[in-house]
Structure formats: C-alpha cells, structure tokens
Amino acid sequence: MSGNVAETAEKNVTDKQAKPVLSIRQLQMRFGGLVAVDNITFDVIEKEIYAIIGPNGAGKTTVFNCISGFYKPTSGGIMFGGADIAGRASHEIARCGIVRTFQNIRLFRNMTVVENLLVAQHAQLKTGLLHGLLNTRAYRKSEREALERAAFWLDRVRLREVANREAGNLSYGQQRRLEIARCMITQPKLLMLDEPAAGLNPQETVELDQLIRDLRDTCNVSVLLIEHDMSLVMEISDRILVMEYGQPIAEGTPEQVRHDPNVIRAYLGGE
C-alpha cells in the first residue's frame, strides 16, 4: 500500500520534471502513547496545489502543525529549501517561506485590516529602532512602501473598501481572504491553507477557488491545502493525499483518488 503511494508520487514528480519544494519523509507525531500521525511521505512540487483530505481526526492538521513548527515531530524529515526544518521554531520556519492559515481564523481582531497586513511585514522591514525614533527618510520610505504593499494585497483580495475597519468586524468570507492576504504579503514559497472554505457560501467558495489558482499562477507559490469541501478539492488540486487514522491511505490525482477503493471505503464505510 505505502509502496504504491510512493510510486505514484515519484511518477508525478518525474512527469512534471519539477523539483519538490517540500518533501515530507516518514513523518511521525506521537503524543504520549497516541500515534496521531505516522508514515506520512509526500512531495509538493513547484507551483502545485496539493491537498490533504480525510475524515475528521485523521491527523491532517497535525501534519500542518509539524510542518509549520507548532509541533516538533517525533521522527521523520521535513525538507524545505534544501534543509531539514523538522523541529525548528515556528517563526524560523515562517521566515524560510512557509506560511499558513488556521482552521479557526487567527486575525489580530482588534487591529484594522491594513494593520494586520503591516504586522505581517514585520520580518521583512529592515529599518531599526533608531531610524524610527528619529523618523528618518529611510524609515518613512519603508513605512510608505509597507503601506503600498498592503494596499496592493487589499485590492487583490477585494478588501480595499474595508481597509480601515477592525479585522474582527469583517464577515467570515472577508476574514478568510484577509488571512490569505496576510500570508501572501510575506512572499512565501509555500502557502498552507487549513480548511479555507469552511464556513463560506457556494459563491464565496468559487471565488476562493479562483483566488488560490490565481496566487499559484502569478505569485510563484505552491499551495498545500486541507479541505473538506470535495468539489473544491477535486476542482483545484493537482494531487491529493488521503489520510485516515493518522496513516496515508491513497495518493494521486483527483481522478485516481476518486476511484481508489480504500478512499471509497474510508468515506462511505463498508468492509
């Protein structure tokens, strides 16, 4: 079974002649006696949209937390940009170019929309404390550019009109888009979205679909996605990993996964 998965992965990699951005090898995460995630191996290649699906509690978010450094994996390798980043601090991993959204949106709710985007640029700003205190030309320029980048991304996700509103007052769909914009403004190489369509209406889901493709095509970013909305997943994913009880049960294109007997069993039940 697992050999099958690896083969499919390799086949896809060679098919597209692209090098992987992210390589997960034999990832295992144990909490005491509970093995939450085991045996996870996959690659995300450049400009690919890769989805992880599976029933609730399958360990998808745990995989995300391992990759983004919020958990320290028990064993296994996470290769990104030529280095093993497994176990590094989350802010260091984010600095390498992996950013994520959260299942329950984590915006800075009492700050305005544009301030959310300014905070996200913190790691990129070069001017030091003294520049700011003295209000030097370099500092003012850097602040102006940060604001311009924020404006650019607000236009991109259609939030320009609500730029000066508190983030906590936005509608659910707007908050999701803001969270994605906040990730993108850090210029990531890998964007990880944890159930981005949760709570969106069908219209908003279609727009999200457009947005994700658009980001992939224009911003040179790979997307790793956890999603329950099957129509969205089947529509936009290049490849899909299916998990159940912390184990991988299938990997492949949407078409392959859709017809995989293991996947059908996991989702529909039966022997």
Next chain:
Amino acid sequence: MRDTTKTKILKDAFIAATVTAILTVPLIGMRLKVESTGLTLHKDFMWPVIAVLVVFVARLVLPFLLIPKVSIPAAWSRKAADHRKWWLGAFVVLALVWPFTPLGSSTMLTAMTMAMIYVLLALGLNIVVGYAGLLDLGHAAFYAIGAYTYALLNVHFGFGFWEALLFAGLSAALFGILLGFPVLRLRGDYLAIVTLGFGEIVRITLNNWDSLTHGPDGINNISKPTLLGYEITRRARTEDGTTLWQALGIDYNNIYQQLVLYFIAFLLVVIAAFLINRLVKMPIGRAWEALREDEIACRSLALNPTMIKLTAFSLGSMFAGFAGAFYAAFLGSVTPASFGFIESAIILSIVVLGGMGSQRGVVLAALVLTLLPEFARGFAEYRMLIFGAVMVLMMIWRPQGLWPASRRRVELPS
C-alpha cells in the same frame, strides 16, 4: 426569567450579608478591654448591624448600577479622543505654570517631583504591561538598578547626573535583557512570579552586599543634577565649580533648587512620553500589540515572540533606570528599602488604574495616586486599604482604566 434574576440577586444579598455578619460580629462587635478587674468582653453590635445592612443594600443595588456600564464611559472616551491635542497642550502649560502660582510651595514641589518619577516609572511599565501584555511584578528592581548605577558611578567615579543617566538606563535595560531572555518564554502567571522573585532578589542583594552598596544604610551624598553645566546646590562641590545661582547673580534659596529639580523631572517625562509615543506607532509597537492579541498568529508570520517581548521588556526597564537615576539625584541618597515589592505594586496599580496601553491615562493615574496621599495625610494609615478598594471598584466599573487610549490607527488613504 426576570423573577429568577430577582431571586438570585436577593439570594446573593443574603449571602453577602451573612458573610459580613460572621466577619464583623467578632471583629468589630466584640472587644476585649483591660480594666482594673481584669479582661472584660465588651459587646456593641451597632456597627456590625450597620455594616450588614449596608452590604445587604449595596448587594441589592449593585446589579442595577452595573447595567449601564458600557454607555457612559464609551461616550466619554470618544469625546476625549476628539480633544487629544487640546489636553496635551493644557497638560504641558499647567505643568509649567503651576509652580509660579501660590500653589508652588516647597511641599508641593517635592510631591510633584516624586509624582513625575512615578509617571516615568509607570510610562516604562506601561510598555511592558500595557502594550506588550506581559505581567511584570518586579519593575522596582530596574528602578533600583538605575538608582544604584548612578549612585555608585557618582560616588566612586565622580560621574555627573547627565552622563550617568545614560548608563543607568543602559544597565537597567541590560538587566532587563539578562532576566528577560530566559523567562520571556513563560506565559502570564509564571512570568509574573519570576519578575516578582527578581524584584526581591535585587532588593535583598542591595541590602546584603555591604562592600558595594553599604547595605541597609544605602549610599549618601549623591550629587544633584546640574543644569547646563551649572550646579544647583548652595555651594559648588568643587573649587572651580560655579553654581547656577552665582551665574544668574541671585541668592540661593532652597525652593529654587526644588524648582529646577521639578523641571528636570518634567523634562524627563516629556522626553519619555514622546519617545514611547513614537515607539508605539512604529513597526515594533504594532508587533507588541499583535503579540498581545495572538502569539500563535505572530509566530506563523515569522515574528520572533521572544525578541519582540525582549525589546518591550528592556525598553520598559530602561525608563525605570532613568527614573531611578533621577530619584537618586533628587534625594541625594538611596537605600534598598525604597525599592520593595510595594513600589512595584504601586507602579502596576498606576498602569491598571490609568488604563493599560494609555499614556495619558497612566500620567493621570500617577498624579492621582501619588498626590492623593499628600493631600489626605489624615488617611495615611489607610492608604493601602484605599488603594485596594479603588482597584476592586475599577475592575468592576472601568476595567479599561480611568482614561483609556483611543487606539491610534494606521489609516490607508483611499
């Protein structure tokens, strides 16, 4: 629904009254008196009965008072925000003018100078507690470090106030970094306990390191600050020194010296307020606020929480160091007893009372809390009691503080 609320209120009132009765009857109602015949027990239940009645009625009325708590303060804060420039100007003018009115007595000048020191301390702590959201119960430690840095540099190496001021701030900031680096990973309560411990360690070290700090006696004969290079004492400390009074050609008067000290304190406050006001609007200020709101989101966006907390902690400590150096110069002596836990508690009360993250609130609260005891000397014994009561009432009615900040927002022009 309404009936159950009423029953609940009535039940609460009964419970509160019973507790009051249990507490007051033995504590106030009965009293042992030594008389010629020996000890006798006097019973007088008038006060307990009054106390029980007051508590009962208060508990009945309280829920109704609590209902409109949102509307009034909100309207007031909005109004305050509109007049920001106005109050700032008024504050500066008042601070500069009052010493020349009949109010400007020696006692008032001393009290106001002490108040300015507390303003400075509270502005520093406001960075840590108000903006970065780190509960620091050991702010007095950095105050002490600043004070002793100046005291030692002055007594042993003859540093003047203004040169030493820089070192006092830097050494307090350095200690802030040394303490902060290992402990800022801790969350709320743990951080509070570690800083509390650190405050005591510093005080006890100063108390016991006789060879360096002269223990409980402290360090005396610390120089007053100079003004534009002129000394402000009656006589110059050195042979070739000139006092300000000689330069101005006026006779020395103690109150002139106090006046100059007050203005120096005020100047330090203005500089600190200006710098902090800038810091808050800078990226680092935004990062403090973001960190207070959601640390996990910050980490996912490559913000290093430890470094950001560390800047808040060390900058807050630095301002405490400045305050300490001025305090040492102002009094001319420092003793470890001035830097106990109660100082940290008072500074924290000021920040909470004024409104966490609100500079103007902190200034107001510092003035209120340091000047009130001066005016109400008769209540000196009950000072801490009143403090406590005010804190409790504030938490119930105005958890956002006396004069909360209207958040300065970055606006994206459309």
